[in-house]
Amino acid sequence: MLTHSPRPFSAASVVATPQGKVFLKRHHRSIRDAEGLHEEHSFISWLAQRTTLVQPPLATPTGETTATEGDWTYEVHPLAHGVDAYQDALSWTPFRSIHHAQSAGQAMAELHQAAKGYPAPSRKTQHLVSSFTIFANRNPIEAMERYLQPRPQLREYLERHNWKESFEASLIPIHKQLAPWTSYLEPLWTHNDFHPSNLSWSGTESNAEVTGVFDFGLADRTNAVHDIATAIERCVIDWLSIGESEVLHLDHLDALLSGYEELLPLSHGQARALIALLPLAHCEFALSESDYFLSILHSEEMTRQACDGYFYAHALWFQSLQGRRLLHHLEQWAEAKQSVNLQIEATI
Numbered sequence: 001m002l003t004h005s006p007r008p009f010s011a012a013s014v015v016a017t018p019q020g021k022v023f024l025k026r027h028h029r030s031i032r033d034a035e036g037l038h039e040e041h042s043f044i045s046w047l048a049q050r051t052t053l054v055q056p057p058l059a060t061p062t063g064e065t066t067a068t069e070g071d072w073t074y075e076v077h078p079l080a081h082g083v084d085a086y087q088d089a090l091s092w093t094p095f096r097s098i099h100h101a102q103s104a105g106q107a108m109a110e111l112h113q114a115a116k117g118y119p120a121p122s123r124k125t126q127h128l129v130s131s132f133t134i135f136a137n138r139n140p141i142e143a144m145e146r147y148l149q150p151r152p153q154l155r156e157y158l159e160r161h162n163w164k165e166s167f168e169a170s171l172i173p174i175h176k177q178l179a180p181w182t183s184y185l186e187p188l189w190t191h192n193d194f195h196p197s198n199l200s201w202s203g204t205e206s207n208a209e210v211t212g213v214f215d216f217g218l219a220d221r222t223n224a225v226h227d228i229a230t231a232i233e234r235c236v237i238d239w240l241s242i243g244e245s246e247v248l249h250l251d252h253l254d255a256l257l258s259g260y261e262e263l264l265p266l267s268h269g270q271a272r273a274l275i276a277l278l279p280l281a282h283c284e285f286a287l288s289e290s291d292y293f294l295s296i297l298h299s300e301e302m303t304r305q306a307c308d309g310y311f312y313a314h315a316l317w318f319q320s321l322q323g324r325r326l327l328h329h330l331e332q333w334a335e336a337k338q339s340v341n342l343q344i345e346a347t348i
Helices: 036-048 098-117 139-148 152-160 161-168 172-184 224-235 251-262 268-280 281-295 300-317 320-346
Strands: 012-017 020-028 067-069 072-078 189-190 199-201 210-213 220-223
Touching: 012 224, 036 098, 036 224, 098 210, 098 224, 098 251, 139 152, 139 161, 139 172, 152 281, 152 300, 161 172, 161 300, 172 268, 189 224, 210 251, 220 224, 224 251, 224 268, 251 320, 268 300, 268 320, 281 300
Parallel strands: none
Antiparallel strands: 012 020, 020 072, 067 072, 189 220, 199 210
């Protein structure tokens, strides 16, 4: 074993073998069984046929991309092209340069372009997967109840804490802002954990380019706007510095969006959907994480932190001074886009 991952939820290492170095990941079967990993591997293989940013998992001579031993499920991947420039960074920390953010936006757009047409349905119910079903629904209370149905321990915990009252007070008003724009959210399989430490780079310099994308553990059928919102939440807001200093990297936000739109320009409707969706993009992963803490780790304290400190608090942060600054910045970007569109239409 040459390295091991310092990141949460990971049991992963770079391992030297007689055939060369590989990236090995191990999962307890309660988190990922072979079927769950095959969902990821199928998507990765689709992408690998359409972009050089992604490499397919390694397979046995019989074509299997997973191995099971006792309670453990294993997968092996080739090393990503380039350098893991953020190897020692915590998962959700900002880019180190504007150029990195620009290149990441370009890579995300290339990934979305490659994902178009992937026909698989949403993933089966399992721990630590991101999704977008609750707030995609006209009635998010009913959708939340359906989400909790196959998660009985989380459902019982939330019922004890009167979740409907908190949900209606804090999240329903945000959802009302999103509802007019949901028609712009075209379903698409997406990465759902797009941040610099899940990218490989051409070097460690500030002008390095993205050379690869890896770790599709949270991937599922959501939509491109949701994926962009997740990237903004995890790359533009320095959550670890809240209460200590400026936490917004608006120059990185502009560069990320600029890089993305070089390949896939967003419509005004998609831009408005992004603004409305951003405070909600984390919610279903927060619930999945809460269920993991409760039903796998049996920790009500960690579950409370995930529910109160993540599921609700992250959404409500966007009502803070800096949260409103971020949304206002995006509103100016969206309206500038609308103004340009109107000018173009006037000349036709």
